[in-house]
Amino acid sequence: xxxVTQSPTHLIKTRGQQVTLRCSSQxxxxxxxxxxxxxxxxxxxxxxxxxxxxxxxxxxxxxxxxLQFPNYSSELNVNALELDDSxxxxxxxMRGQSTDTQYFGPGTRLTVL
Amino acid sequence: xxQVKQSPQSLIVQKGGISIIxxxxxxxxxxxxxxxxxxxxxxxxxxxxxxxxxxxxxxxRFTISxxxxxxxxxxxxxxxxxxxxxxxxxxxxxxANNLFFGTGTRLTVIP
Numbered sequence: 001x002x003x004v005t006q007s008p009t010h011l012i013k014t015r016g017q018q019v020t021l022r023c024s025s026q027x028x029x030x031x032x033x034x035x036x037x038x039x040x041x042x043x044x045x046x047x048x049x050x051x052x053x054x055x056x057x058x059x060x061x062x063x064x065x066x067l068q069f070p071n072y073s074s075e076l077n078v079n080a081l082e083l084d085d086s087x088x089x090x091x092x093x094m095r096g097q098s099t100d101t102q103y104f105g106p107g108t109r110l111t112v113l
Numbered sequence: 114x115x116q117v118k119q120s121p122q123s124l125i126v127q128k129g130g131i132s133i134i135x136x137x138x139x140x141x142x143x144x145x146x147x148x149x150x151x152x153x154x155x156x157x158x159x160x161x162x163x164x165x166x167x168x169x170x171x172x173x174r175f176t177i178s179x180x181x182x183x184x185x186x187x188x189x190x191x192x193x194x195x196x197x198x199x200x201x202x203x204x205x206x207x208x209a210n211n212l213f214f215g216t217g218t219r220l221t222v223i224p
Binding site: 004033040041042043044045048050055056058090092097099100102103104105106107 | 156208212
């Protein structure tokens, strides 16, 4: 098991609602990345936070936003939920910009009805 | 647009056999090529990774072969075991803040 934890494990929302997902990074890691993994697909990069600042963003609309806190934990917020937002949301933490130290959490399964 | 193309989509191998998964990319700026293993209900876990300055890297039963001129890389699992049954993802990165994943290969190793 990695030291990256995510909450909640599962979540059901309806279209148009807003959701907040949480991630605690592994000890010693100051960078957090979020990924969306649709069923049967590979993870897609949403954005990354490094030292509390956004440090890169994938091809996701502005209704996907995030935060990183001083303890390096992070939140992913999604507004105006759409059916296609149903997916497994993965958080990964790493030390600095060393991707070979990146560990993934178990994910939050979001279902939008 | 899929930045990293992965094949096959699924693979069935007998115990003790060799599993081979292939990936191809177009972006020559990619400088880090990891492979991840994912079990149901878990996040991906880094298995092995390579940088383009070497053509092969071996760790235990897992080997990455890298062909820079062809822009292809592959994962070889020797002496495949039932415990290796999982979904495998190749990925590629240019800089440390955007990892592009392939679509995954579901490996089943039959006892």
